Amino acid sequence: MTKHLQDAIGQTPIVELTRLDLPERVRLFAKLEYLNPGGSIKDRIVRYIIDDAEQRGALRAGGTIVENTSGNTGAAIAMLAATRGYRAILTMPDKVSREKQDTLRALGAEIIVCPTAASPGSPDHYVDTARRLHAERPGSFMLNQYDNPLNAEAHFRTTGPEIWRVLKNQIAAFVAAGSTGGTISGTGRYLRSQKSEIRTVLVDPIGSIYHSYFHRGVVDPSMIGTYHVEGIGEDHLAECMDFSALTDVIQVEDGDAFATCRDLARKEGLLCGGSSGANVWGCLQVAKTLRAPATIVTVLPDSGVKYMSKIYNDDWLIANGFGEPTTPGLISRCPSVGSLQSKRV
The missing domain is CATH 3.40.50.1100 (Rossmann fold)
Incomplete structure (x- = not known):
């Protein structure tokens, strides 16, 4: 029995995502970190x-x-x-x-x-x-979360082992976005300590510096820009980000992250935040590069309930240049009372 609120942190479930567009014999699993008591990883x-x-x-x-x-x-x-x-x-x-x-x-x-x-x-x-x-x-x-090594250590000691206990040697890749870098660094380092062939891929939003730094070894101020996805990417190098734990960094656009969020909701029943959409989008890209059979794992850091005024708001998406949402099943606006016709039964 859990005695204290903090004792409910961790040991979140891992579920398989089965309705997304994956190559044959490539499986995708997600750790539901939004089920922590504070609502996030x-x-x-x-x-x-x-x-x-x-x-x-x-x-x-x-x-x-x-x-x-x-x-x-x-x-x-x-x-x-x-x-x-x-x-x-x-x-x-x-x-x-x-x-x-x-x-x-x-x-x-x-x-x-x-x-x-x-x-x-x-x-x-x-x-x-x-x-x-x-x-x-x-x-x-x-806490100094961006530069505190305990950030990554927490994931090395908890998130990584929890994933390994469930999926073990079948893991081919761990994919996650990052801002402080704690999740991808700590979890990735643990998983690779168990199986060195595991790919650890960072998903970085356009406007963040991590992609160019990983691939070119420089921080280019001209690459810094604003983007809408919250909680991932950075405009400065966080000391917690361990680039030696990464095998690749790929870029994601806001629109792809948000569209994937909506796919997760309508296809998998998972209402998630923008970083989750970015993570799963990254998994779908990595899946195309793997030799099947293969298993990819990621984390869903927080819930979409925190973004109902943004990611799941059609007016906000349109106002911010993401076009007309194409997700089927959206609730249409009700007609006025005067336009309703009663029916006899």
Whole structure:
């Protein structure tokens, strides 16, 4: 029996996706990380880092946690802060969905919204804002998720082993997007320690620097741009991202990620966020390169409930240049009351 909320973190189910367009004898499995109690894969790293901080005395009773987040890490922090009596101050870019912002406030966190377009190193950038707030509050604790090696270690010790116990030697590839790099680095490193032939493929949105850095070894400022998928890609190199754990990096467009989200909902019954769509889209690309039989595994980091005003909102998609949604089965608008005709039975 689970005694504490944090004990429900991890051991999420793995399901096979069977209705997507995969090559013959290539199987695709997804770990449902949105079933963690805080609603995302970030519960794992937040618990791991906070536990370590408490053990070292870096975080004391009644203390304040300051962190930059795209929403999911913030939700995990707010959740655990509420159960352990901490104050949470969270910074985030303004592209973060309203649902995520409202969730953090509901959990008692203070949030500071920063412009997405702010460049790294500027005082308005959400990472630099968090660092400044941390420095201004003696005794506060910052997870520093982008550069903290415990981020990847949490996945090396939990996510990777959980996947391996279920799928073992049949795994040919692990595919995942990343921002801090913790998931792909830690999980990929563990899986490759069990079977070195496993491919670990990072899915990177256009506008992020990871693709060009992996393939050309340089950070090209001209490649940095804005994109709509939340929680993946980056405009600076996160120290947590271990490029030696990767075998390839491929690029994804917003529209492909969002279209795949809708496919997951209508074909697999899985309502997921944009990073999940990017991950599964990446799996479908990698599947074309594998020699069958082969098995691919990925993670679905968070739920689509957090993006109903964006990914699953037709008006938002059209307004942001993604065209008319083609997903069948969408609810049509009801006619006015006056236009309805009653029928006798």
